[in-house]
Amino acid sequence: MIQMRLKLSYPGFALDVDLQLPGRGVTALFGHSGSGKTTCLRCIAGLERADEGFIHVNDEVWQDSAKGVFVPPHKRALGYVFQEASLFPHLSVLANLQFGLKRIPKPQRRVDMAHATELLGISHLLDRHPQHLSGGERQRVGMARALLTSPTLLLMDEPLAALDAQRKSEILPYLQRLHDELDIPVLYVSHSQDEVAQLADHLVLLSDGKALASGPIGQTLARLDLPLALGDDAGVVIQGHVAAYDADYQLLTLQLPDTDLNIRVTHTPMAMGQALRCKVQARDVSLSLLGDYQSSILNRLPVTVVSEMPADNNAHVLVRLDAEGSPLLARITRYSRDHLHLHPGQRLWAQIKAVAVLA
Numbered sequence: 001m002i003q004m005r006l007k008l009s010y011p012g013f014a015l016d017v018d019l020q021l022p023g024r025g026v027t028a029l030f031g032h033s034g035s036g037k038t039t040c041l042r043c044i045a046g047l048e049r050a051d052e053g054f055i056h057v058n059d060e061v062w063q064d065s066a067k068g069v070f071v072p073p074h075k076r077a078l079g080y081v082f083q084e085a086s087l088f089p090h091l092s093v094l095a096n097l098q099f100g101l102k103r104i105p106k107p108q109r110r111v112d113m114a115h116a117t118e119l120l121g122i123s124h125l126l127d128r129h130p131q132h133l134s135g136g137e138r139q140r141v142g143m144a145r146a147l148l149t150s151p152t153l154l155l156m157d158e159p160l161a162a163l164d165a166q167r168k169s170e171i172l173p174y175l176q177r178l179h180d181e182l183d184i185p186v187l188y189v190s191h192s193q194d195e196v197a198q199l200a201d202h203l204v205l206l207s208d209g210k211a212l213a214s215g216p217i218g219q220t221l222a223r224l225d226l227p228l229a230l231g232d233d234a235g236v237v238i239q240g241h242v243a244a245y246d247a248d249y250q251l252l253t254l255q256l257p258d259t260d261l262n263i264r265v266t267h268t269p270m271a272m273g274q275a276l277r278c279k280v281q282a283r284d285v286s287l288s289l290l291g292d293y294q295s296s297i298l299n300r301l302p303v304t305v306v307s308e309m310p311a312d313n314n315a316h317v318l319v320r321l322d323a324e325g326s327p328l329l330a331r332i333t334r335y336s337r338d339h340l341h342l343h344p345g346q347r348l349w350a351q352i353k354a355v356a357v358l359a
Contacts, residue, residue, distance in 0.1 A: 002027075002153070002185065006043050007052040015039050015050070015209040021202060023058055026179050026186045028200035028217070030193070035206040037189040041155050044187065045080055046073035058152050058185075079146030081156045085138040087130040093141050094126040100145040110150040111182075119181060120144045120174050136167035140174055147182075154178075154186045160195060168195075175199055193228070197221070197237050197279050198358040222327035224309045224320055229329065234318065235281035236327050237358070238263075242274045251298075254278065259324040263299045265355045277358040282318060284354040285330035287340060291349045299352035303328060305344055308337065321350055328352075 002021040008014070015036045021027045029037040042048040044055055046062065049070060055062040057078075062071045079100075087096045101113060117123045120140040130138055139159055146154060159175075160168045172195075178186070179199060190196055196203060196217070203220040205213045205228065212227075213220050221228060222236045243262060244253035252267040254276055265278065291300055303321040311318040317337045321328040328350055340348070 001056070001058070002187075003054065003056040004040070004044065005052070005054040006040065006050040008039065008043065008048065008050045013039075013209060015043075017206070017209070017211045019204060019211055019214055021187075021204070021214070022185065024183060024185050025201035026188050026199050027202040027204060028196040029187060029189045029204050029206060030191065030196050030200075031206035032191060034208075036209040037191075037206055038157055039209075040206070041080075041157050041187060041189055044153070045078060045155060046071060046076055060152070077150070077152040079149050079151035079154045081139075081143050081146050081154070081159045083158050083161045085130075085142030087138060087141060087145075089130050091129070092126065093122065093128050093130070093133070096130070096141060097126075097145050097148055100148040104148070104150050108150060109148075111147045113148065116144040116147045119147070119177055134167065135163050136171045139163065139171060143174070143178070147178075147184075151184060154184050156186060156188045158189050158191070160190075160192070172198060193231070193233050197235075198277070218327060222320060222329055224307060224318060224329075229282075229309070229318055230311065232283070233281065234329055234331065235279050235284075236329055237277060237279050238326055239275060239277045242270045242272055242276055244272075245269050252276075256323065256326045259326070261301055261324055261326070263301070263352065263355055265357055267357055279356045279358055280328060280352055281354070281356070282329035282331040284352060285321075285328060286351045286353065287319070287330055287332060287336070287342075288349045288351055289340060295351070297351045297353055299355065301328070301350045301352070303348060303350045305342055305346040305348070307344060308342065310334075323350065 001023045005018045007016050029040055031037055043050050053063045053065045061069055062076050120143055122140050122144055125137060200217050203217045204211055205226060218237050240254040240256045243255040250266055251264045253262050253264050255262050301323045303323045306320040306322050308317045308319045311331055316331050317334055319330045
């Protein structure tokens with residue numbers, strides 16, 4: 001469990017958050033520029049000292065201003081990955097990694113060199129110097145160096161922000177491997193909703209130094225009372241398990257959590273039972289009173305209307321739906337809402353036109 005209560009004031013900005021976050025998985029701190037994401041990370045790292053602060057990470061107290069406790073940054077068992085890898089240019093990749101490893105006495109090392117380099121796909125780069133690496137390679141080396149400090153908490157401050165789209169797509173699979181294979185909690189700062197949807201288990205939405213919401217990503221993205229629901233990218237993340245594969249049509253069947261409901265997506269074969277995460281955007285969901293199977297739309301789920309709110313200057317409405325425990329959003333016209341006589345508790349069918357596999 002990660003607990004932090006932080007109050008910090010600058011001219012024109014005040015941070016005031018009180019959060020309890022999971023002690024495992026990836027928690028994303030998400031919000032616009034200036035919302036307080038990086039300031040939170042810097043306070044946790046000890047690079048900023050909150051005027052009033054309490055930071056408790058997995059049985060260790062790093063700050064308790066009421067008791068005069070403040071653990072300096074170099075004594076906090078954390079790894080920090082910045083927007084730029086900041087490697088030592090005069091050292092090889094191997095020497096840069098050894099710099100992180102040497103900070104930790106051998107009995108306390110939880111991640112070894114072979115594991116870190118294999119995990120991040122940099123074993124073939126060890127003899128190179130930073131100037132001979134691509135931006136994505138430098139960032140992966142920076143991540144490996146942070147891991148080699150055997151942290152109890154890994155902080156990532158927009159690690160993909162300085163990369164172009166191609167480099168981002170190259171590095172995202174390695175971030176997913178960190179998520180899947182390491183039992184180290186990660187606090188991940190980003191203003192990219194796609195990154196957050198792909199990587200995060202828990203989402204904290206920050207605005208003007210305050211936490212507007214904090215909760216599991218699937219539930220938080222589906223909330224109609226948050227600014228996330230108003231954007232063109234509004235949608236939900238669904239994590240299910242592979243239930244079947246049709247080789248003839250290259251269709252993967254994904255079973256939704258704790259239900260008998262399935263969705264199908266075009267994909268390469270995957271092992272049965274393997275977890276898979278998808279995003280369904282509100283603009284790709286239409287509603288019908290009938291389960292019409294004479295359609296090119298593959299995915300039709302029985303749903304219950306939960307609530308709605310105006311969208312797009314009241315020309316559209318955003319409808320929250322429940323598919324046996326999995327939330328969905330649908331953006332439809334106000335005319336369609338009235339024509340279908342939508343109301344909370346109503347049973348109907350959600351027709352999903354597109355499903356994006358986040359892999």
